[in-house]
Amino acid sequence: MRLSTGFVRASGYARKVRRVLFAIAGGKVPPQEIVRAAGELNRFIFERFQEMGVEKGDVVRISVPFAISEGGIRWDYDGLKIEVYRKSEEEKLAKAMEEVEEREKALEEAIAELSTLAQKLRELSEEIEEKIERIKAEHTGLKLRFEE
Structure with a gap:
């Protein structure tokens, strides 16, 4: 499976990741697992944003593959793609x-x-x-x- 945010301001990426993940994985894993996995991914993305010099006003598009197994979500960070369109x-x-x-x-x-x-x-x-x-x-x- 793949999570894709579409175009979103960098300042709103975390909320978008959580909403998209709930839409994709809702009913397949418990809500608390979705919240946990979204938080984990958002921390990783935030670190990448800092490395890349992404600013709040920039537009980003994020996609990352993931798997659902044994009631949990596992991210494939090697497949993470972050496109940045600078303000x-x-x-x-x-x-x-x-x-x-x-x-x-x-x-x-x-x-x-x-x-x-x-x-x-x-x-x-x-x-x-x-x-x-x-x-x-x-x-x-x-x-x-x-x-x-």
Whole structure:
């Protein structure tokens, strides 16, 4: 089995671990074992957060395999994965996304202008073709009158 918190602020990871573990293991092991196992995992994660320099405002996603045996929960700490999305990076990402959105908007506006220009060129081209046809018809008509 695997516990996965999904995205959560580092400040709220412990509560999320406990809630997810109750959802997964509830009815399979006694509630006091879930509380004990969640506390054990949360202490381990907290130590890892300190080693990694995780701050309260950072966003994390935690997943860890575990087994239920003889009424207890055993964590596979070797399989623990902690993804960290730093708040400072989040701000940089938000600014980069703003820039991308602004460039996309500018691109859309340029495409709209070019589409309008292309339409005008098509209309002008059709108008020129009509004048050419009219001139040809008049020229042919002149020949025929002259030949008479």
